[in-house]
Amino acid sequence: MLRVQPSENPLLSVLARKTVSPPPIWLMRQAGRYLPEYREVRGKVANFLDLCLNPKLAAEVTLQPLRRFQFDAAIVFSDILIVPYALGQKVEFVEGEGPRLEPVKDGKAVASLDRKAAGKALAAVYETIERVVTELPKTVPLIGFCGAPWTVATYMVEGGGSKDQAEARLLAYSAPATFERLIDLLVDVSADYLMQQVKAGARALQIFDSWAGSLPEDGFDRWCIAPTRQLVERVKAEAPGTPVIGFPRGAGLHAERYARETGVDAIGCDTSQPLGWIKDRLQALVPVQGNLDPVLLVAGGAALNRRVRAILAALASGPFIFNLGHGILPDTPVDHVARLVHLVRAGFA
Numbered sequence: 001m002l003r004v005q006p007s008e009n010p011l012l013s014v015l016a017r018k019t020v021s022p023p024p025i026w027l028m029r030q031a032g033r034y035l036p037e038y039r040e041v042r043g044k045v046a047n048f049l050d051l052c053l054n055p056k057l058a059a060e061v062t063l064q065p066l067r068r069f070q071f072d073a074a075i076v077f078s079d080i081l082i083v084p085y086a087l088g089q090k091v092e093f094v095e096g097e098g099p100r101l102e103p104v105k106d107g108k109a110v111a112s113l114d115r116k117a118a119g120k121a122l123a124a125v126y127e128t129i130e131r132v133v134t135e136l137p138k139t140v141p142l143i144g145f146c147g148a149p150w151t152v153a154t155y156m157v158e159g160g161g162s163k164d165q166a167e168a169r170l171l172a173y174s175a176p177a178t179f180e181r182l183i184d185l186l187v188d189v190s191a192d193y194l195m196q197q198v199k200a201g202a203r204a205l206q207i208f209d210s211w212a213g214s215l216p217e218d219g220f221d222r223w224c225i226a227p228t229r230q231l232v233e234r235v236k237a238e239a240p241g242t243p244v245i246g247f248p249r250g251a252g253l254h255a256e257r258y259a260r261e262t263g264v265d266a267i268g269c270d271t272s273q274p275l276g277w278i279k280d281r282l283q284a285l286v287p288v289q290g291n292l293d294p295v296l297l298v299a300g301g302a303a304l305n306r307r308v309r310a311i312l313a314a315l316a317s318g319p320f321i322f323n324l325g326h327g328i329l330p331d332t333p334v335d336h337v338a339r340l341v342h343l344v345r346a347g348f349a
């Protein structure tokens with residue numbers, strides 16, 4: 001195996017299947033409420049979506065964590081639900097509750113989504129990317145992203161987050177043709193969205209499938225693997241060379257087929273997946289990313305040290321990107337994040 005040290009661009013090197021030591025690190029949701037400077041900018045706008053749609057402020061909050069922690073990647077500040085918003089669905093973020101959408105429950109509601117208008121709202125994200133990339137050193141790529149069609153569809157059908165995505169599964173079982181139209185629409189608009197992010201300067205992409213874990217085997221094939229494969233194929237056809245990280249959270253044993261069958265260049269692992277299994281079954285196929293428990297980063301202390309050491313011992317001898325197993329939590333102490341970056345970069349001294 002190729003060993004690169006020091007690397008010109010640690011994250012892109014790993015995505016090209018190289019082993020980089022120390023491994024690159026970035027954190028999902030690295031821009032956010034745990035940072036006082038984020039809360040300050042957030043206080044300037046009434047709604048969370050206004051922040052996503054304001055390229056100047058969105059670029060600023062994208063760069064904030066990079067200034068503090070020197071992560072190996074930036075991720076554009078936006079949200080996966082900007083896609084339903086761009087399609088004309090009513091989307092709002094309610095303080096203390098999360099996203100609330102006007103539910104899409106039938107064929108008529110799916111047909112009323114406006115594919116042609118979608119480009120307009122998404123243009124703000126491309127401008128954010130253009131602004132951010134002028135500020136980044138060559139060694140730090142910007143990651144563009146979208147939600148996977150399944151996960152975005154669950155929010156669109158349920159009208160928000162839910163504990164088991166039962167409404168979305170019910171629609172998929174009882175009206176598969178209608179659900180498929182929604183998924184196909186999301187594949188199409190998300191593929192364009194990712195391509196435009198690459199054009200604007202994104203050098204890697206991540207597909208967040210946060211609710212992949214609620215699908216049974218056949219549903220996982222049809223609603224997670226197949227649409228993701230289509231998305232990846234479109235990206236590979238139109239922007240060859242742009243690596244894609246897939247994050248099928250909660251996929252459990254399905255993750256192995258996801259890594260084989262979707263065409264992703266790397267797979268994000270969640271907190272529940274055993275390190276030995278990740279190494280043997282996933283890292284043998286593609287570079288892996290993950291999977292520290294975000295709650296352990298809140299806790300800090302000796303338990304954090306132990307777990308970081310265990311993750312590095314299991315995975316850092318192959319192509320590996322250090323990350324959390326899910327997004328960083330708002331009550332994470334800033335100095336625990338600094339400590340984590342130090343542990344990964346400089347060791348345990």
Ligand code: CP3
Pocket residue numbers: 027028029030031032033042048075076077078079080081093097098099145161208210327
């Ligand atoms: O990683 C980054 O720094 C980039 C920004 C980013 C956000 N959301 C900003 C955000 C990214 C990559 C996302 C992805 C996202 N959004 C996912 C997939 C990852 C995951 O967490 O599973 C999902 C499911 C969403 C939908 C979403 N957005 C929810 C459920 C919520 C409410 C929960 C919460 O944390 O408040 C959001 C809001 C949101 N997205 C915030 C941020 C910083 C907080 C809102 C605020 O600051 O007022």
